[in-house]
Amino acid sequence: MPESNGSERHAAMARGLMDAVRARYGDRLSAEEEERVADELRRMVEAAEALRRVPLTNADEPDVLFRPYRGEG
Template sequence: MAEPEPEPIEPAAPEPARSEIEALFALVRRRYGDRLTAEQLAAVRVGIEGIVETSRALRAVRLRNSDEPVQPFAPFRAEP
């Protein structure tokens, strides 16, 4: 009896995001790598991954020219 073929493991981020993460991390490592420990670089990488994911989510939202920012309405109430 043949074993089922294992499903391919997908990377955590899509390829364009992965290349963006790598480029930003290389920039940080080149500028500040001599001042950061391996543990700090790992923390920076996690932060960069979060920033890239957030920025990709924001870029996915399409706005029309007529879209305006939401203005919170708080009526003024004078104290009695």
């Protein structure tokens, strides 16, 4: 798939998400806040696409081992 199609799809998805944000919170956001939210949504859509490109199977285990903090001593 050509990169422009992916970029266009990402932009469309980010616009759709921004439309949802405007519908719910638009009356409480300044123009500057709206632009910051839109920028963050674009970054999130691109990050999500990058994660989707990582090939995984059901046999792949998490990379991070969780060890709860139990305090000193």
